[in-house]
Amino acid sequence: MIIEQFVQTPFQQNTRIVACENTRKAICIDPGEASPEVVEFVKTKGLELSAICLTHGHLDHIGGTRFIKDNFPDAEILLHQAEEPLYYSLKQQPLAMGIPPHQLVAMGFDYDDPPEVTRHVEHGEIVEIGDLKFEIRHCPGHTLGHIVLVEENERAVFTGDCLFSGSVGRSDLPGGSHEQLISSIVENVLSLDDDFTAYCGHGPETTIGRERMTNPFLI
């Protein structure tokens, strides 16, 4: 498995390209901003981008969806159905966060409408990217339709804003619930074996074993 990380937006969000070494098929998880660097990486590595998957609909995770889709028109756009209202409100999100309209361009938050979602992904579904098999797990609590992606053979989980190294996601935004977030993590993330690497939406990667032992929100 090839994993390349790009830290994007003023929120330091981790956009990733994950690819199957055998077939060169690739998925983009959470494109944060319109990034020529990401497109360049896919092209120079000879990858075929077959899907864009969004762990959830916050602007720092979806802001680059249109740009990636424009560059790779055949890529599917995968999102949980409960996340659609947030996804399609991309243009309004910076204003709702209190960012003044005249600063939107300077901060990179001057968005066009995001492209249509092409497929809803549901809990338990498997998304195949070449030989890679990503199991979708619905983990509400940060937002209503947040998902994580589990690649069992590669011992990897992509946790979005659900679980971070030493921390968990915010639950004070619309649709959030701390109680629900913790139960999502316990049921769907901590149920993985200790050796799984967690690739988080912000900050460094970690392991399930380390979080189980040391994450103050989970012990």
Ligand SMILES: [Zn+2]
């Ligand atoms: Zn978020």
Ligand SMILES: [Zn+2]
């Ligand atoms: Zn985020």
